[in-house]
Amino acid sequence: MQTSLLEKLIDELQCLPGVGPKTAQRMAYNLLQHKRQAGIDLAATLNKVMVEVGQCQSCRNYTENDLCDICLNPRREQQNLLCVVETVSDLAAVENSGQYSGRYFVLHGTLSPIDGIGPSELGLSELESLMSQGGVEEVILALNPSVEGEATSHYIADICKSNNVAITRIAHGIPVGGELEMVDTSTISHALMGRKQF
């Protein structure tokens, strides 16, 4: 059928999320047939990223340098705001909205004692030292409304209070463009509780 080296590639491609044997086979043949140079470039970049990219020493965003582009950017206007997110994907989502120009802090997870994830795994002492250094006036929590997310939010709120930093949370409610009848009951009760003067 296929050669052993090719079999190895088809096997290893399945470490990518959402890629099974059929997709992996299609990827391997497609690259071999049409895009050898793209495959070679991809291999080089992939290796470089896996070896060189670490976490920003200030906000734990991914970067190949000591500090990430966001922390290094002096043009971001709201330097006194700090948005706490669970993952780098969440950071990217907030950043893509174009509505925020403050700093971030990436937890890379939520508190989950049963999985051995405590405050130190989430870098919460680094977060506290950021606050105690001053310059942070408001922490904006942008965690998911799961049980672990809520627990983590409360833990961070306690840190903020002991450092006299204001704390807010992004609004939960009906998604813009969402139809009311399609929205789950929990979201609707959040939307009702968070109603505003019209």
Next chain:
Amino acid sequence: MQTSLLEKLIDELQCLPGVGPKTAQRMAYNLLQHKRQAGIDLAATLNKVMVEVGQCQSCRNYTENDLCDICLNPRREQQNLLCVVETVSDLAAVENSGQYSGRYFVLHGTLSPIDGIGPSELGLSELESLMSQGGVEEVILALNPSVEGEATSHYIADICKSNNVAITRIAHGIPVGGELEMVDTSTISHALMGRKQF
């Protein structure tokens, strides 16, 4: 948002078939978060395959050696049969059926003069020299029933006739497990024309 190196990876991952910006981002973050070593291994194998894997000198199957495992395997019983397929994926599909133990010949395409794909791009002279060397008693055509597939089948049939080699084609008909009402009309007419004594 993300670092420039990471952006480059997310960009290059999109050379894989079926991978868009969102999937590429998910793949990159997933590897960074959980599977750095798997990512490094994948990069090494991908580079090795892109650089080393070429075509088998006999059947044009992918291999990192001069001849592929199928051509080198002396245990395959039907050495006098030669199955002609369009792609290596088709070869894998026939091989996975477990019903065939002859040799293969991979065209890597079909005749398509408008795209500049003629007999030499499909290796048809290599196919003819395989036949003239002897040892091939029957050529089995396993091409897709498209216009180009039909044209290519007829071209190969002519080569077989001039070399006195028997030529057959795999049966078209109702897929096993397929429901008659779901099958397209062209397949039903093929199935009727190809009816057999019960």
